[in-house]
Amino acid sequence: MKSPIVSVDWLHEHLEDPELIVLEAILDTPSQDIQIKRARLFDIKNKFSDTSNPLPNTLPSPEDFAIACQKIGIDNNSKIVVYDTKGIYSSPRAWWLFKIMGHEKVWVLDGGLPSWLNENYPTENRQEPSYPKGNFVVHFQPQLVKTKEQLLKNIQSKKSLVVDARSTDRFQGETKEPRVGLRSGHIPGSINIPYTQVLKNGKFLPKEELKKILPQQDKNLIFSCGSGITACIDLIAYELISDKAKAVYDGSWTEWGQDENLPIEK
Numbered sequence: 001m002k003s004p005i006v007s008v009d010w011l012h013e014h015l016e017d018p019e020l021i022v023l024e025a026i027l028d029t030p031s032q033d034i035q036i037k038r039a040r041l042f043d044i045k046n047k048f049s050d051t052s053n054p055l056p057n058t059l060p061s062p063e064d065f066a067i068a069c070q071k072i073g074i075d076n077n078s079k080i081v082v083y084d085t086k087g088i089y090s091s092p093r094a095w096w097l098f099k100i101m102g103h104e105k106v107w108v109l110d111g112g113l114p115s116w117l118n119e120n121y122p123t124e125n126r127q128e129p130s131y132p133k134g135n136f137v138v139h140f141q142p143q144l145v146k147t148k149e150q151l152l153k154n155i156q157s158k159k160s161l162v163v164d165a166r167s168t169d170r171f172q173g174e175t176k177e178p179r180v181g182l183r184s185g186h187i188p189g190s191i192n193i194p195y196t197q198v199l200k201n202g203k204f205l206p207k208e209e210l211k212k213i214l215p216q217q218d219k220n221l222i223f224s225c226g227s228g229i230t231a232c233i234d235l236i237a238y239e240l241i242s243d244k245a246k247a248v249y250d251g252s253w254t255e256w257g258q259d260e261n262l263p264i265e266k
Contacts, residue, residue, distance in 0.1 A: 004095060004239045005110040005204060011036075011081055012121045021074060023082045024113075025094035027057075027229070030126060032085055036113065037122040040072045040131070042082060042094050044229075056227045057093070059145060059250050062138040065101050073131030076103075083109035083116070087202020092232035096248060102139025108236060111203045146222050146249045148256060154222070155188050155263065161217055162190035165225040165234040166253065173266035179226070182257035185264035187224065191215060195230040198237035210241050220245040224252045 014020055015037065023042040024035055042048060047068045050058045060068070074080070080103070082094040091108045098106040109116070117123070154160050164186055169175040171192040173184035186192065197213060198205055205213075214237060221244055223231035228250050235246050249256075256262050 004108055004236050006081060006107045007110055008115045008119055008121060011109055011116075012119070014079075015122070017079065019075075019077055020079045020081065022109075023072075023080060023094060025082045025084050025090040027090050030085065032113070033126050034123045035126050036083065036116055037124050039083075041128060042072070044090060044093055044097075048094070048097055055251055055254050057229055059097070059100070059228075062101060062140045065097065066136055066138045069136040070134040071131070072134070074134040074136045076135055076137055078103075078105065078134070078136070080106040081109050082106065083112040085113045087112045087114050088199055088204065088233060090229060092236045093229045096144070096232045096235065100141050100144040102141055103136075111201075114202050143245070144247050146247045148249070148251055148259070148262065151187060151222065151224075151249055151256070152262065158189060159219065160222045160247075161215070161219045162187055162222045162224060162249070163231075163234050163238070164190045164192050164253075165195040165223065165230040166192070167194050167196075168192055170226075170253075173264075177226075177253070177257060179254060179257075182253065183260075183264055184257075185266040186253075187256055188263050188265045190224065193234055193237075195225070195233040198234060204237060204240060207241055210237055214238060214241060216242060218244075220247070222247050222249055224249040224256075226252055227254050228252045 022036050022039040024039045025042045027045050050060050082091040084091040095108045171186045223235045225231040231248050
């Protein structure tokens, strides 16, 4: 399947596939006591980020990512479906992490847990059992992530289109940033597509609607947000309609906004 997303109906039909692993992507303590049947926790903030980095939610090392995957029983041949409890929020970040680590068989559950519950598909009480060690191996794809130095060069070259997924008032510098110490505004030359615009009722808009609202240029795409989470939502929206190369600026506005030496626009 080329699409980055699957429906709850598809997942329900394939739930007994022995190679299938369902992951619940979380950023904080799980908000509900139930999970999709046999789901495993994918703790982005604490297990699948570089916790030594002062910036939040940054990319872990390939070695640490592989070890964390092996601990929850992920193999090289695993088919992975990631979901979250909000519909679409943190699951695209988990999808991107697997992509940058070279694992192709990964999809986001469109609609997440809310859509699964709406269909009365099987759930179970949340649990964290131990798993047989997986044999997951990383094949790192460095082209899928960008640094502030690369973004700074892109302001002059304009080779890539930078897409900012934050809300419009934050992008335009009309409100203070939620994180203390950050300037307001945006990276010069970037465009604003709030991630909420590509979603409806916790699902991605249909492709034809996405084509109407997402600017399409003959450029590669770089996605940014506050801390690298919602940037991945916009990335998947573009993945649904465009074959241009896509990358995430992992430091995002948390890094850019605190560096007085970097230019901003409002």
